[in-house]
Amino acid sequence: MSHKILIVEDEEKIARVIQLELTYEGYETETASTGTEALDKFHKGQWDLILLDVMLPGLSGMEVLRRIRSNDSIVPVILLTARDSVIDKVNGLDHGANDYMTKPFQIEELLARIRACLRMTSLLYQEKQLDIQISDLRIDEKAREVTRGGQTIELTPREFDLLLFLAQHPQQVLNREQILNDVWGFDYYGDTNVVDVYIRYLRKKMDHGFSKPLLHTVRGVGYMLKE
Structure with missing residues (x-):
């Protein structure tokens, strides 16, 4: 699947040359000649990279960049x-640009920088895909952060481990022994009721105040996380 690139350039000849070169390299492209047009196409399309001229009629490139980064x-x-x-x-980098090309530039260098940016973005998307999402609940395993509906949910380390285990087995009923072995460890010899206690803690924090509960009790069996 080819990458989609938006070329924002008010000089028609430059925009045309860039578009021809990128198309030859296998990229899908569209052009915009003003800041307003660029924002309109940005919001309507799914872009893998944006080439953005700083000096644009109407909205400047920096203002376009600021608005892109807000979304x-x-x-x-x-x-x-x-x-x-x-x-x-x-100034450009501080506003959120990934790179900066000074005119006139060699098209080979521009192509190399495009490839570098796309590689970096691919790694970022892969990291984001490591997040677990169930309905409006998002779990960032790496950062050990949990949000629901955009609201941060503060959990203790044990509560987080319990939620993560449940989220790694969505729509699956897990009994107390399974939960104890994974979250507390095989060498835990305490009361199995500790699972029930922590389930209550978790339910109060992540389901209270929301219209749809995600943490469910299957009587006589165990617990499960599902939409």
Whole structure:
């Protein structure tokens, strides 16, 4: 599947050259010549990368970049500009650009930077896919963070481990012994009622105040996490 690139450039000849080169390399492309048009196409499409001229009629490239970043923190943006001062470059990068190309540039270098940005973005998407999501519940295993409906849920380490185990087996009923062995460890010799206690803690934090419960009790068997 080819990557989709939005080319935002008000100089028609430059935009056409870039579009021809990218199309030849196998990319799908569209162009925009103003900041307003760029934002309209950004919101209507799914883009893998955006080439963004800084000097645009109407909305400037920096303002377009700011608005893009308020909606999407991952899509890579490479700024294109005739300004080559360090201040301009730093300003662009501080606004959320991934890279900066000074005009005139060699198309081979632009293609190399596009490939580099796409590789980096692919790694970021892979990391995000490590998150577990069930309905509006999101679990970031790496950061050990939990949100539901965008609201942060504060959990103790044990509560997080319990939720993670349940989330790794969605729609599956897990009995107390299974939960104890995985969350507390095989060498745990305490009362199995500890599972019930922590389930109550967890349910109060992640289901209380929401219209649909996600943590369910299957009487006589165990517990399960499902939409």
